[in-house]
Amino acid sequence: MRNTQLLKNTIAQIFANGKGILAMDESTPTIDKRFSANGIPQTLEMRHAYRELIATTPGLNESIGGAILYDETIRQKTSNGDLITTVLKNAGIIPGIKVDMGAKALAGFPDEKITEGLDGLRERLADYKTLGTLFAKWRAVITIGDGIPTKACIDANAHALARYAALCQEAGLVPIVEPEVLIDGNHSIQRCYDVTEQALKALFDQLYYFRVDLQGIILKPNMVLAGKDSGEKNSIDDIAKATVNCFLSSVPAAVPAIAFLSGGQSPQQASQHLNAINKEYKERLPWIVAFSFARAIQQPCLEAWKGQDANVEKAQHLLYHRAKLSAAARRGDYKS
Numbered sequence: 001m002r003n004t005q006l007l008k009n010t011i012a013q014i015f016a017n018g019k020g021i022l023a024m025d026e027s028t029p030t031i032d033k034r035f036s037a038n039g040i041p042q043t044l045e046m047r048h049a050y051r052e053l054i055a056t057t058p059g060l061n062e063s064i065g066g067a068i069l070y071d072e073t074i075r076q077k078t079s080n081g082d083l084i085t086t087v088l089k090n091a092g093i094i095p096g097i098k099v100d101m102g103a104k105a106l107a108g109f110p111d112e113k114i115t116e117g118l119d120g121l122r123e124r125l126a127d128y129k130t131l132g133t134l135f136a137k138w139r140a141v142i143t144i145g146d147g148i149p150t151k152a153c154i155d156a157n158a159h160a161l162a163r164y165a166a167l168c169q170e171a172g173l174v175p176i177v178e179p180e181v182l183i184d185g186n187h188s189i190q191r192c193y194d195v196t197e198q199a200l201k202a203l204f205d206q207l208y209y210f211r212v213d214l215q216g217i218i219l220k221p222n223m224v225l226a227g228k229d230s231g232e233k234n235s236i237d238d239i240a241k242a243t244v245n246c247f248l249s250s251v252p253a254a255v256p257a258i259a260f261l262s263g264g265q266s267p268q269q270a271s272q273h274l275n276a277i278n279k280e281y282k283e284r285l286p287w288i289v290a291f292s293f294a295r296a297i298q299q300p301c302l303e304a305w306k307g308q309d310a311n312v313e314k315a316q317h318l319l320y321h322r323a324k325l326s327a328a329a330r331r332g333d334y335k336s
C-alpha cells in the first residue's frame with residue numbers, strides 16, 4: 001500500500017499558501033550547545049520552555065505549515081496542559097518528527113559519518129503516527145575534505161535514506177530526505193557543486209531501487225556554497241545559479257518539493273539565496289522551492305530569549321518575523 005494520496009495531501013498542506021517548514025528538532029547535544037553559546041542553562045526545563053515558546057508564537061502559522069520536533073518534545077505539554085503537538089495542530093501546523101539516531105563515525109573511513117537508526121524504525125514510526133505526526137526527517141551528513149567524501153560514505157548514507165524513506169511511506173508518513181553536504185571546510189563552490197550533485201544522484205538511484213514514491217517525499221538539501229573557511233566570495237546570484245543548475249541536473253521533476261536547510265548561513269544569507277532562486281529562476285523550476293530552516297529562523301529568537309521569561313514576547317516576535325521573511329523568500333519577495 002503506497003499511501004500516495006495521503007502523502008501528497010500532507011505535502012500540499014505543509015507548503016500551502018507559500019508556507020515552509022520550521023526545524024525545531026535539535027538533538028539534546030545540539031540544542032545544549034546553542035544554549036551554552038547564549039548563556040542558557042542546559043536543562044530539560046529550559047529545553048521544554050524554549051520549545052513551548054516556539055510552538056505558542058502568535059501568527060507562526062502564517063508562514064509555517066510544518067514543524068519538525070525532536071522525540072523529547074513530542075510528549076511535552078505547555079503550561080496550559082495542552083500537548084505541544086496539539087497546539088501546533090490547532091494552529092494548522094503539521095507536526096513532524098526527527099527519527100534518525102544521529103550521525104556516527106563510519107568504521108574504516110576517518111572523518112566520515114553514517115547516520116544510524118534503521119533498527120526498530122518500523123515500530124517507532126507506527127508509534128509516532130499514533131502521536132499525530134504526519135511526516136518524518138532523517139539527516140545524512142557528507143563532509144568535504146582531503147580525499148573525502150568517499151563513494152562508500154555517499155552510497156551508505158543514500159542507502160540508509162532510501163530504506164528510511166520506504167518505511168515512512170509504508171507507515172503513511174512523508175519522509176523528509178536530507179543529504180546535507182556540510183559548509184565546513186575550505187573547499188570552493190565548484191567542489192560543493194560536484195559533491196552535492198554526486199550525493200543527489202546516488203540518493204535518487206537508491207530511492208529508485210527501494211521503490212520509494214518520489215511524489216511522496218520532500219528533499220531537504222544544502223544550497224551550493226563555498227566552504228566557510230575558503231575565503232571565496234560569491235555573489236547571491238552566483239550561488240542561486242549554481243544551486244539551481246546542480247538541482248536541475250540531479251533531482252527528478254516528480255519530486256514535489258525541495259525545502260532547503262540553512263546549514264550555518266546567517267538568517268539574511270539563507271533568505272537572500274532562497275529569494276534569488278525563486279525570483280530569478282522560477283520559470284525553470286519543476287518543484288516547489290521552500291525552506292526547512294532551523295538556525296536561520298530561530299537564531300535571533302534564541303539570542304533575545306536568553307532563557308528568561310521577561311524576554312519571551314520579544315523572542316516570539318523575532319521568530320515570527322524571521323519565519324515571515326523566509327516565506328517571503330519562498331515567493332521571491334524578500335527585501336533584506
Ligand code: 13P
Pocket residue numbers: 023139178261262263264292293294295296
Ligand atoms: P539548519 O537550518 O540550522 O541547518 O538546520 C536544519 C536542520 O534541520 C538540520 O537537520
